Amino acid sequence: MDERQYILRSGEGPWTVISDDWHEEGGRNGGRFVAFSDPAHRSEVLGLAGWDLTKGDGAPGFSQHYENDEWVTTYERNSAGPYIEPLIIVQQFHGVVPSRYLINQEFSLLMRLWEEPVTGNFYAILYDGSKELAIKVEGKRISIRTPLLRRYQAARQLDLLLFTDSVQYVDTDFDADEFEYMREEDHVENGDSVIFFGIGDGVIARRAVFSRLLGKRVLPPPPQEDSGIWPWEREDDNYPEFIIGEDQNGREVRCTCDHEKLANYFGANPEAPHYLTPVFFRREVLQRYYDDPGLYRVEDGRLTCAAMWSVQIDNANPDVVMVFLGDIGRDIPNSHRDHWRAYNVAPLQGMSETTFRRSFLAQFADSPNPEHVFKNAYLSAQKAWLATWGWPLYREATGLDAQLIDRIRIPLNDTDAEFESQMLALAKLLVDLLNEKAVAAGLPKVNGEKGIDKFGRFLASVGYAEVDRDVALLRQIQTIRSRISAHTSGAGGLSFLASQLDGMSKPEFVKELMRRATQMLGDLEVLETPA
Known part of the structure; x- marks a missing residue:
């Protein structure tokens, strides 16, 4: 697309360039920028192709x-100026x-944008808890998602000004006057x-002439209700049907x-x-x-997304997950319902x-699910x-393992990957994080002794009755992690x-394993120091 066509169609694609500069070999240079303006001044803005806001303008100061x-400050x-508003302010330190x-702070606040500190990209934080790239x-070159730009326009009822300035040098023996016929005011x-x-x-x-294409497109704002911001949030119209039973012929009944x-x-x-009709799901829905x-956070009886949303779930049964039919439509976000339906x-x-x-x-009731009990x-x-x-x-898990206790679960399916990930988590929680330093503090040193x-020596020294049982459990978990989760190959690994x-x-x-570990932890909980 040539520059003229770019100007005439700017703001129409999925991304809109809001700032750019280029200086290329061969004598081509230019830039792009944007601003907002009061629609009452639209005819004035369309009167000149020049930029109404240049890079570096729009910051506070004195006039x-x-x-x-006398001078009035x-x-x-x-x-x-009073009718031009920047989307970007370039803070220059020369x-x-x-x-x-x-980025204009009002824009960032209204459109719920978060800046990723490493890349400088901005993400829109959506109401379902997801992040969507908004400014890259x-x-x-800085580009913004066009729908986001248009929604802000709608909310503020401002015109969008899209500026382009493109210069091209050409070597020639002719003077610029020879090309005057091409000039367009x-x-x-x-x-x-x-x-x-x-x-x-x-x-x-050098003998050269240059051409300069200066352009500006003015896009009026959409209707204010198109902003999608309260009280004009987009209507939730995705209420899929879920299986709630079977008829006498074995056909699924949906609602x-x-x-x-x-x-x-x-x-x-x-x-x-009824609102409280139970709807059931395979456990993989929680993956x-x-x-x-x-x-x-998947907890006993509840699924939570940060502080954005949560839904009551029945995960006390380790084989299925249940959610009330009405809660699916009220509490699970629109964008997640098709996932659940699958x-x-x-x-x-x-x-x-x-x-x-x-x-x-x-009534208060504890979950019998071995995962929750563990x-x-x-x-x-x-x-x-x-x-x-x-x-x-146990030492506190840190770094990538910080939420290990939240991630550990009964495998959601029978796949090797799911099994290995949970055996690794179990080994980290019960073996790797053992507080070895404190455990060994009062024991005679044994060279090469592992955790x-x-x-085991510590428990024996304080008179614990189940040393052999619990050491055997920890060794089994550690061995499985080493031979299976560490991807031991061949017939030997499969046989093991x-x-x-x-x-x-x-x-x-x-x-x-969780049941046995729970028994161990319960016995250790009541272990008292020697008299």
């Missing part, structure tokens, strides 16, 4: 004018330190763009998850299925949430007793050990795994 025989929040490109920085094209095209003599050192179309205890929609513990299964069982007691009887036992043992012994049984051996599983599925095996 002066002469009035009544006024502080100006925006040096560009070579002392690099210049900075600052590629050297001197400022004129409006397509009703929304103003163009100037001029020819001039080049540098003295919308739109909570406003369901029955409730206040008499709404009496012919519709995306477990794997992003910095954003999501894992929807027919209700082959009821909700767990834990959820029934919590939701319908308003996590509670781990944290409880840590707290008790610190109180009893004065030091934690599990130190722990088969001997460990002993006919169990991988999820059932990890479940059993």
Whole structure:
């Protein structure tokens, strides 16, 4: 696309360039920039092709004018003037330190943008907790998602000004006057763009002429309701149907998850299925949430996304996940519902007793899920050990392992990858993070002794009754991690795994390890110091 066509179509693609500079070999240079303006001045803006705001303008400062025989000084929040508003302010330090490109703070706040400190890119933080690239920085070129720009225009009811300045030098024996017929004075094209095209003599050192194409497109704002900002949020119209049962012929019965179309205890929609109809899912539905513990938290009875949203779930049953039909439509964001639908299964069982007691009887009820019981036992043992012994049984996980206790789970499926990841997590929590320094502090030193051996000697020294049982468990977990999770290949590795599983599925095996670890942690929790 040539520069003239670029000017006439700027602001139409998925990305809009809001700042750029180029200086190329062969004598081509130029730049692009943007600004906002009051629509009341549109005719004035379209009167000249020149930029109404240049890079470096728009910062606060002082202005002066002469009035009544004296200078009057006024502080100006925006040096560009009362009807021009910058999207970007270039803060220049004239070579002392690099210049900075600052995004208009009002734009950043209104459109919920977060700056990634390493790249300088900006991300829109969406209401479902996801991040969407909004402004990308590629050297001197800065681009913004066009829909975001247009939504801000709609909210503020401002015109968008898109500037282009392109200069091309050409070696020639002719003077610029020979090309005067090509000159175009400022004129409006397509009703929304103003163009100037001029020819001039080049540098003295060589025979050259240059052409300059100066252009500006003015895009009026969309209607304010198109901003998508309260009270004009986009309507949630994605309420897929979920399986809620089977008819007498074995065919699936489905129903919308739109909570406003369901029955409730206040008499709404009496012919519709109830808001509290249980909907069941394969456990793999939680994979995306477990794997992003910095954003999501899967807890006993609840799935949470930072402080953005949360939904009650029934995960007390280690084989399925249940969510109430109305909660899917009310509490799970629009963008996640199709993900859940992909894992929807027919209700082959009821909700767990834990959820029934919590939701319908308003009773406190512990989850029997071995995953939840293990996590509670781990944290409880840590707290008790610190109180009893004065030091934690396990060191705090840091770095990439900081949310290890949140990520660990009964494998969501029978795949090798899922099994290996959970065996690694179990080994880190129960073996690698053992507080070896504190454990060995009062023991005679044994050269080459590993953590599990130190722990066994310590437990024996304080009269613990289950040393052999617990050391055997830790060794088994460590050995499996070493031989399986470390990708031992060949028939030997497969044979070893088969001997460990002993006919169990991988999820059932990890479940059993968690039960044994829970028993160990419970016994350690009540272990007292020797008299």
